[in-house]
Amino acid sequence: MKEIKIVTKDLNLYYGNKQALKNITLNIPDKRVTAFIGPSGCGKSTFLRVLNRMNDLIDNVKIEGEVSVDGVNIYDKNIDVVNLRKNIGMVFQKSNLFPKTIYENIVYGPKINGINDKKTLNEIVERTCVQSAIWDEVKDRLNENALSLSGGQQQRLCIARALAVEPEIILMDEPASALDPISTAKIEELIHDLKQKYTIVIVTHNMQQAARVSDMTAFFYLGELIEFDRTTKIFTNPSKKQTEDYVTGRFG
Amino acid sequence: MLALHKKKRDFVGTISIWIVRIMFFSLVLALLLLLGKIVAQGIGTISFEFIFDDPKNNMTEGGIWPAIFGTIAVTFIMILLAVPLGVCSAIYLNEYAKDSFFTRIIRTSINNLAGIPSIVFGLFGLGFFILFIGRGMDEVLETGLLFGQPALIWASATLAVLVLPIVIVSTLEALNSVPKSHRDASYGLGATKWQTIKNVVLPQARPGILTGTILAISRGAGETAPILFLGAAFFLPNLPVTDLCIGDYCIPMINPAKQFMYLAYHIFILATQSSNPTKTLPIQYGSTLVLIVLTFLLNITAIIFRYRFRKSLGRL
Numbered sequence: 356m357k358e359i360k361i362v363t364k365d366l367n368l369y370y371g372n373k374q375a376l377k378n379i380t381l382n383i384p385d386k387r388v389t390a391f392i393g394p395s396g397c398g399k400s401t402f403l404r405v406l407n408r409m410n411d412l413i414d415n416v417k418i419e420g421e422v423s424v425d426g427v428n429i430y431d432k433n434i435d436v437v438n439l440r441k442n443i444g445m446v447f448q449k450s451n452l453f454p455k456t457i458y459e460n461i462v463y464g465p466k467i468n469g470i471n472d473k474k475t476l477n478e479i480v481e482r483t484c485v486q487s488a489i490w491d492e493v494k495d496r497l498n499e500n501a502l503s504l505s506g507g508q509q510q511r512l513c514i515a516r517a518l519a520v521e522p523e524i525i526l527m528d529e530p531a532s533a534l535d536p537i538s539t540a541k542i543e544e545l546i547h548d549l550k551q552k553y554t555i556v557i558v559t560h561n562m563q564q565a566a567r568v569s570d571m572t573a574f575f576y577l578g579e580l581i582e583f584d585r586t587t588k589i590f591t592n593p594s595k596k597q598t599e600d601y602v603t604g605r606f607g
Numbered sequence: 608m609l610a611l612h613k614k615k616r617d618f619v620g621t622i623s624i625w626i627v628r629i630m631f632f633s634l635v636l637a638l639l640l641l642l643g644k645i646v647a648q649g650i651g652t653i654s655f656e657f658i659f660d661d662p663k664n665n666m667t668e669g670g671i672w673p674a675i676f677g678t679i680a681v682t683f684i685m686i687l688l689a690v691p692l693g694v695c696s697a698i699y700l701n702e703y704a705k706d707s708f709f710t711r712i713i714r715t716s717i718n719n720l721a722g723i724p725s726i727v728f729g730l731f732g733l734g735f736f737i738l739f740i741g742r743g744m745d746e747v748l749e750t751g752l753l754f755g756q757p758a759l760i761w762a763s764a765t766l767a768v769l770v771l772p773i774v775i776v777s778t779l780e781a782l783n784s785v786p787k788s789h790r791d792a793s794y795g796l797g798a799t800k801w802q803t804i805k806n807v808v809l810p811q812a813r814p815g816i817l818t819g820t821i822l823a824i825s826r827g828a829g830e831t832a833p834i835l836f837l838g839a840a841f842f843l844p845n846l847p848v849t850d851l852c853i854g855d856y857c858i859p860m861i862n863p864a865k866q867f868m869y870l871a872y873h874i875f876i877l878a879t880q881s882s883n884p885t886k887t888l889p890i891q892y893g894s895t896l897v898l899i900v901l902t903f904l905l906n907i908t909a910i911i912f913r914y915r916f917r918k919s920l921g922r923l
Contacts, residue, residue, distance in 0.1 A: 407795065412794060414705070437798070438797065440794060442797075451788035451791065452792075454920040455810075464797060467797065467806065468797060519796075520796055
């Protein structure tokens with residue numbers, strides 16, 4: 356097995372008095388795709404947002420336990436959240452491009468991080484668009500409004516935008532759930548290419564998708580981590596009855 | 608069998624639609640009559656001299672330039688005071704302040720403030736700006752009676768307080784309408800809170816903020832009551848302008864310490880205290896038309912800006 360990138364240990368999360376995550380202990384491997392599956396409200400998205408501290412932005416959230424990336428506890432009070440989020444990119448369920456041009460969307464991250472050199476920015480735009488397999492579609496229209504792109508293109512542009520700050524980890528929260536099958540296939544192909552360089556964690560509702568794109572799969576249910584193993588094992592020979600029921604479509 | 612015949616509820620529906628229609632058209636009619644009469648009666652008075660001359664002969668002849676200039680000057684300074692203060696307060700309330708009992712009281716108070724009669728603001732301005740701040744400054748700085756008297760700046764400040772709720776409420780709404788997902792995207796890319804506000808939230812809120820400014824301009828330029836005690840002069844042909852000199856080079860600047868004429872107040876004076884009502888009536892119509900056109904022009908400018916901003920956001 357590959358090196359471990361993210362470790363969580365006895366992680367509990369509460370929204371006010373309601374416990375949303377219970378004792379999650381999980382090792383996410385480096386440069387692999389790890390999928391989180393489970394029925395709605397099982398806590399998989401919440402857990403994803405623990406990993407780049409997006410939950411900090413919500414009032415009334417309390418987190419106990421330990422989350423470390425490369426051995427560093429990211430909930431330590433000396434951690435700079437802004438820097439953390441730069442290293443852990445995120446792609447959301449619905450495309451959330453800014454109402455700016457395609458070019459401005461991609462350079463947003465580098466710019467707020469202090470890169471202003473025109474040439475460097477141009478290079479970043481081309482590199483990230485090539486990486487996210489959208490360069491041919493946007494290279495002639497970089498100064499058009501990003502919202503004029505199709506849904507699938509927008510989502511790939513979101514990935515390009517996330518890559519522009521050169522993260523090591525990319526978190527994806529159901530990135531293809533609002534897309535048609537062809538766009539979904541493109542995103543999945545893209546995920547496959549990206550894992551050469553990045554550690555990818557993806558939340559998905561679509562079990563075929565998890566089976567297709569991921570190396571490791573974690574099954575969540577009611578805030579608990581039921582099973583975590585190699586994807587082939589989870590889908591062919593799960594060790595827990597609940598996992599088997601879910602992946603075979605008996606509930607969920 | 609299918610029920611294909613018209614039912615009673617269709618009848619009720621038709622009646623309701625007609626009531627709404629009649630209401631709407633009577634409102635439009637009233638508005639057209641009002642504007643029509645002002646335009647018809649006022650247009651004859653309008654001329655280059657009327658706009659750019661001083662009032663003459665006990666205000667029964669001549670033009671209204673000092674009143675036009677005073678209105679623009681007061682409104683301009685009012686915007687300079689109200690917009691930054693209002694927008695910053697709204698940003699603080701919406702983005703930084705935690706939702707607590709205290710902030711909820713502040714929000715409610717802001718809404719209530721918009722409903723206070725404008726004469727109350729006038730008295731507040733007199734008491735607070737002139738008597739408290741102005742006289743206070745005079746005492747502390749030992750300047751005699753300099754700040755503690757009616758002046759353009761105090762009128763602008765009072766109008767600014769009057770329009771502040773409008774600016775704050777519309778800015779709050781504009782900030783609220785920026786999708787949370789865009790903020791998340793920004794934070795996800797490693798932006799700080801201020802970077803997110805500056806680069807993502809404010810550009811998108813700009814059309815809404817401008818709407819608030821437009822409303823504030825119209826409201827402020829049309830008010831009479833609040834400035835009654837605050838420096839609006841009955842007759843004052845001298846513009847509130849002083850040359851500002853750097854070495855030998857002088858440019859005329861609005862002098863906020865002076866008194867001024869004001870269109871809305873001028874109309875009020877002509878209507879209530881005219882020495883010769885028959886002769887001042889055309890001037891009154893002319894001034895009203897000018898005031899309406901002036902607010903209309905200010906609004907148009909702001910609307911053009913808003914349109915541009917929206918277009919740049921790709922919303923049109």
